[in-house]
Amino acid sequence: MTIFKFDIEPVAQARPRAARIGNSIRMYDPKKTANFKTDLRMMAQIAARGKHYKLLDGGLDVSINVFRPIPKSWSRKKHTKAASG
Structure with missing residues (x-):
């Protein structure tokens, strides 16, 4: 199993x-x-660099x-409820 973790704030796809x-x-x-897509693509390329994946x-x-x-x-009420899970 391959796991990738990207520390980036998600951005909704705008029209x-x-x-x-x-x-x-x-x-x-x-x-x-566009900036989010570029940043995420670069992070994925760096994470996959040097690894050899087989075709599925x-x-x-x-x-x-x-x-x-x-x-x-x-x-405050909504914030407290979200913070507690």
Whole structure:
């Protein structure tokens, strides 16, 4: 089993933006989303560097656990409830 851990704040996928260039329209990710994707990709490449993985011939099981800090905008009651589990 291979486990990767990335210490990075998750960012929600924002809707793509559009820009008109001449007669065509170019779609792009907002800056915050694009930066998150780039950072995560670089962290994954560094974690996998030097390891030799075989191609899969069966199923793949993926488990993703995301831990986020409690938002400061939450009420004291909600913050206390989240902190206690």
